[in-house]
Amino acid sequence: MGSSWVPWVVTLLVTVIRLDSSMTQGRDSPEDFVIQAKADCYFTNGTEKVQFVVRFIFNLEEYARFDSNLGLFVALTELGQPDAELWNNRPDILARSRASVDALCRHNYKLGAPFTVGRKVQPxxxxxxxxxxxxxxxxxxxxxxxxxxxxxxxxxxxxxxxxxxxxxxxxxxxxxxxxxxxxxxxxxxxxxxxxxxxxxxxxxxxxxxxxxxxxxxxxYSWRKMLSGIAAFLVGLVFLLVGIVIHNRARKGPKSSSSSTATLRS
CATH class of the missing domain: 2.60.40.10 (Immunoglobulins)
Known part of the structure; x- marks a missing residue:
């Protein structure tokens, strides 16, 4: 998501947080609440067809969204009606939202395509x-x-x-x-x-x-193959045991000679 998109969505969220007006008018004000904005880009045939959607969520309920296919903000609940009307009456916000299809979606698609769409790993x-x-x-x-x-x-x-x-x-x-x-x-x-x-x-x-x-x-072929695998494993075990015994035998004389040298001195 491009960094230029951040100030724009923050501006929208600031206009949303008006607890003394549309959100809490005629309601009890909640002690804790979360307001989120989630942006998604949907691509068809690469960038031939691109849809940009921003969802605005109050706690767990999506109450308004912008859909580039419509070119407008849409209220999904009564809570989102004042905000959708406000944003649709702001030419600067509408223009920025519509331009995000190219400035955000298509721009980031070109940056990420080599690592996503163009990525191929053999099975x-x-x-x-x-x-x-x-x-x-x-x-x-x-x-x-x-x-x-x-x-x-x-x-x-x-x-x-x-x-x-x-x-x-x-x-x-x-x-x-x-x-x-x-x-x-x-x-x-x-x-x-x-x-x-x-x-x-x-x-x-x-x-x-x-x-x-x-x-x-x-x-018979399968049993022969399994017998061969078993024989190989048994042989490998004996080989490892032989190596360990050989290494210990080599270390033994050195220890004895060093002890003898100590006694002579």
Whole structure:
């Protein structure tokens, strides 16, 4: 929000805080109250169509607003009627409000577009079954797509080159809180030996769609792979234990020789 906009909205708020007139006339004056002004810019097709809206809020109730599509201030409650009439009769305030479509919205759009509209982050794609697969047993194949921006993404499942539409489920877009998204698209399947499942991901950050395959293997192949992983982990543990024992053995003689030297002296 441009700094030039601040004095203008402050002027409007000062005219609003007239507790002895429109806000409290015929009412009990509250001990505590909050008056807010919230400005929003709405963009369609870049800056082809821009709408500027300022909402004026008394405590939790929006009582008046300026809408650039109308070019006027509008009272939303009885409380906002005097203020809307006052501002609409001020040519300087109306002109400043209408000019904000260009001076505020379009100006700040150009400044922020490279970091928002123009920002593109490629997704990371992983495919894996929900549980250890067994041939001819129902399972879910998960296509996890993470860390991408913008949120416009298309994910398609294929089985042996044929697009799959039945049994497809999605978590929808999930915001990560760091201006990236993640999603997961699941395919219900009953794998047969040799079948190839493909998750195809198309995103604006990619020059061409990314595809990740998963092949249905026999239970023997899966057990062999898991056995290999287990053997690797066991070997790694023995290696680490060996390194620790070796390091301690090297430190032992040094300690003994230093003790002997002390006794001789």
């Amino acid at each position: 990371e794609v992983t495919v894996y079954p929900e549980r250890i697969p067994a041939l001819q047993h129902s399972n879910l194949l998960l296509c996890s797509v993470t860390g991408f921006y913008p949120g416009d993404i298309k994910i398609t499942w294929f089985r042996n080159g044929q697009e799959q539409r039945e049994g497809v489920m999605s978590t929808g877009l999930i915001r990560n809180g760091d201006w990236t998204f993640q999603t997961m698209v699941m395919l219900a399947m009953t794998p047969e030996l040799g079948e190839v499942y493909t998750c195809l991901v198309d995103h604006p950050s990619l020059l061409s769609p990314v595809s990740v395959e998963w092949r249905a293997q026999s239970e």
